[in-house]
Amino acid sequence: MGAFRQIDISGAARPVPVDTVDAAAAGVATQSPLANAVRLMGAVISYARNEEVYGEDEPAEFVYMVIRGAIRTYKLLADGRRQIAAFRLPGDVFGLEVGESHVFTAEAIADSEVIVAKRSAIMTLAARDGTVARAMWAATARDLVRAQDLLLLLGRKSAQERVATFLLEMADRVADGEMIELPMSRQDIADYLGLTIETVSRTLSQMEHAATIALPTCRRIELRNRALLSRLNS
Amino acid sequence: MGAFRQIDISGAARPVPVDTVDAAAAGVATQSPLANAVRLMGAVISYARNEEVYGEDEPAEFVYMVIRGAIRTYKLLADGRRQIAAFRLPGDVFGLEVGESHVFTAEAIADSEVIVAKRSAIMTLAARDGTVARAMWAATARDLVRAQDLLLLLGRKSAQERVATFLLEMADRVADGEMIELPMSRQDIADYLGLTIETVSRTLSQMEHAATIALPTCRRIELRNRALLSRLNS
DNA sequence: CGATCGCTTGATTCCGATCAACAGGAGTGG
DNA sequence: CCACTCCTGTTGATCGGAATCAAGCGATCG
Numbered sequence: 001m002g003a004f005r006q007i008d009i010s011g012a013a014r015p016v017p018v019d020t021v022d023a024a025a026a027g028v029a030t031q032s033p034l035a036n037a038v039r040l041m042g043a044v045i046s047y048a049r050n051e052e053v054y055g056e057d058e059p060a061e062f063v064y065m066v067i068r069g070a071i072r073t074y075k076l077l078a079d080g081r082r083q084i085a086a087f088r089l090p091g092d093v094f095g096l097e098v099g100e101s102h103v104f105t106a107e108a109i110a111d112s113e114v115i116v117a118k119r120s121a122i123m124t125l126a127a128r129d130g131t132v133a134r135a136m137w138a139a140t141a142r143d144l145v146r147a148q149d150l151l152l153l154l155g156r157k158s159a160q161e162r163v164a165t166f167l168l169e170m171a172d173r174v175a176d177g178e179m180i181e182l183p184m185s186r187q188d189i190a191d192y193l194g195l196t197i198e199t200v201s202r203t204l205s206q207m208e209h210a211a212t213i214a215l216p217t218c219r220r221i222e223l224r225n226r227a228l229l230s231r232l233n234s
Numbered sequence: 235m236g237a238f239r240q241i242d243i244s245g246a247a248r249p250v251p252v253d254t255v256d257a258a259a260a261g262v263a264t265q266s267p268l269a270n271a272v273r274l275m276g277a278v279i280s281y282a283r284n285e286e287v288y289g290e291d292e293p294a295e296f297v298y299m300v301i302r303g304a305i306r307t308y309k310l311l312a313d314g315r316r317q318i319a320a321f322r323l324p325g326d327v328f329g330l331e332v333g334e335s336h337v338f339t340a341e342a343i344a345d346s347e348v349i350v351a352k353r354s355a356i357m358t359l360a361a362r363d364g365t366v367a368r369a370m371w372a373a374t375a376r377d378l379v380r381a382q383d384l385l386l387l388l389g390r391k392s393a394q395e396r397v398a399t400f401l402l403e404m405a406d407r408v409a410d411g412e413m414i415e416l417p418m419s420r421q422d423i424a425d426y427l428g429l430t431i432e433t434v435s436r437t438l439s440q441m442e443h444a445a446t447i448a449l450p451t452c453r454r455i456e457l458r459n460r461a462l463l464s465r466l467n468s
Numbered sequence: 469c470g471a472t473c474g475c476t477t478g479a480t481t482c483c484g485a486t487c488a489a490c491a492g493g494a495g496t497g498g
Numbered sequence: 499c500c501a502c503t504c505c506t507g508t509t510g511a512t513c514g515g516a517a518t519c520a521a522g523c524g525a526t527c528g
Contacts, residue, residue: 075382075383075385075386077386077390077391077468078468079468081390081391082390083385083386083389083390085382085385097375098371098372098375098376099375103379103382104382127364130361130364130367133364133367133368133371134367136371137332137367137370137371137374138332140371140374140375140378141331141332141333141374142332143378144374144377144378144381145337147378147381147382147385148309148319148337148338148381149309150385151309151317151319151381151384151385151388152309152311152317154385154388154389154428155317155388155425155427155428156311156315156316156317156428157311157315158515158516159515159516185474185475186474186475186476187474191389193389194388194389194390195516195517196516196517196518197474197475197476198475198476198477198516198517198518199515199516199517201475201476201477202476202477202516204476205476205477217525218474218475218476218524218525234311234312234313392483392484393483393484419506419507420506420507420508421506421507429484429485430484430485430486431506431507431508432484432485432486432507432508432509433483433484433485435507435508435509436484436508436509438508439508439509452492452506452507452508469528470527470528471526471527471528472525472526472527472528473524473525473526473527474523474524474525474526475522475523475524475525476521476522476523476524477520477521477522477523478519478520478521478522479518479519479520479521480517480518480519480520481516481517481518481519482514482515482516482517482518483514483515483516483517484513484514484515484516485512485513485514485515486511486512486513486514487510487511487512487513488509488510488511488512489508489509489510489511490507490508490509490510491506491507491508491509492505492506492507492508493504493505493506493507494503494504494505494506495502495503495504495505496501496502496503496504497500497501497502497503498499498500498501498502
């Protein structure tokens with residue numbers, strides 16, 4: 001069992017509300033009616049690295065959309081073991097709950113900008129506009145599909161397979177060609193994949209030796225053999 | 235890596251459509267507008283033990299609600315490793331997808347009765363009735379919360395903790411007092427908890443020796459020390 | 469330039485998987 | 499009814515992959 005790991009909150013809470021912004025100008029493509037609603041009714045807030053966006057069991061007063069940076073959502077066990085359920089990247093909506101409180105904690109992985117909209121306003125809009133209601137459902141369903149893929153990974157895949165799956169997922173989401181710029185630390189990856197930091201590091205090193213990937217820096221990964229990774233992904 | 239495990243389909247497909255039934259009489263309590271809609275618009279179909287209800291990637295033509303018995307939904311890896319994502323028990327709605335196809339396979343664990351309703355009919359109703367639309371969202375969100383709890387279990391809990399969590403979950407869902415009547419086999423439990431059948435069996439035996447539980451038969455489990463199980467549940 | 473933090477690498481341990489044998493129970497057919 | 503088989507579950511012995519313990523490296527920052 002892992003020992004308790006202290007998670008330090010280096011950045012002080014420093015919300016900087018701003019009026020409605022042109023999020024498209026901020027690099028977020030127009031997507032669903034939900035994303036549009038959040039964009040129209042929300043304000044931009046900046047979060048420093050490791051700053052908490054909201055905590056587990058807090059009332060779910062707001063809905064969020066990432067503009068810049070990255071957010072992790074996770075649960076903790078009493079002794080500090082952590083499971084990250086999702087990484088939220090620019091364009092992702094998160095914190096949307098059916099119930100009255102959040103089911104996990106959300107924290108900024110890097111300095112980030114997030115649009116924050118009143119949940120009550122979104123819900124009111126959804127009651128009037130069926131396309132918004134449906135987009136909310138679709139967003140929850142998308143999270144569910146992601147979670148179910150992660151279940152299979154955590155329950156049944158080997159360390160190599162987990163890392164391969166992770167790399168391909170990140171390639172889909174943040175890659176510029178074959179080059180991946182990771183926003184998160186090894187510890188975050190480990191807590192997402194249900195491994196230890198050492199195992200993640202070792203596995204990446206092995207893949208580098210096998211020329212499956214290249215590691216120019218520890219936050220940059222170049223895929224050099226996608227076919228092999230896909231085979232490991234099962 | 236686990237070897238390929240053959241999953242035999244002993245019961246032949248034998249759908250027995252029936253007109254709208256009084257599901258309350260069948261022991262299912264009235265719940266959400268969604269459950270009511272499925273009940274009103276569906277037909278009862280019987281599935282034999284191990285019979286497939288639907289397969290992964292099949293078009294999602296129907297929505298289902300369990301009346302009697304139990305259903306497992308799962309994903310497979312290419313070599314046969316299996317991860318069960320959920321057990322569906324009487325009253326549970328499943329197979330509700332936002333997209334056009336199912337994201338995993340559903341099979342009867344025991345001989346079961348399921349109400350089957352046309353997805354298109356439910357969707358049409360949801361477009362007219364916001365409470366149905368919201369109930370569909372709520373059902374998906376409930377699945378998501380369950381999946382996220384399972385993520386923490388699969389990623390970070392020990393075998394003992396997994397079994398303890400499972401027992402408490404089943405106690406909540408099917409227990410008559412402290413006595414649990416399991417509908418599923420050890421293999422199903424193992425594939426739900428990300429363990430092997432041997433580890434599940436051993437862990438249950440240990441708990442019996444510690445007088446935490448009693449095992450009158452292998453499908454019946456009596457909780458004798460819920461406090462201890464809760465502590466293991468973290 | 470030293471300190472700190474994040475990452476990598478090596479040595480060893482340990483939990484759960486694997487391999488193997490057997491027991492109990494249900495169903496089948498004589 | 500019993501003998502047989504099949505299936506599920508239990509238990510024991512051993513193995514192995516990832517965790518843990520430990521050391522050192524390298525980049526970033528004050």
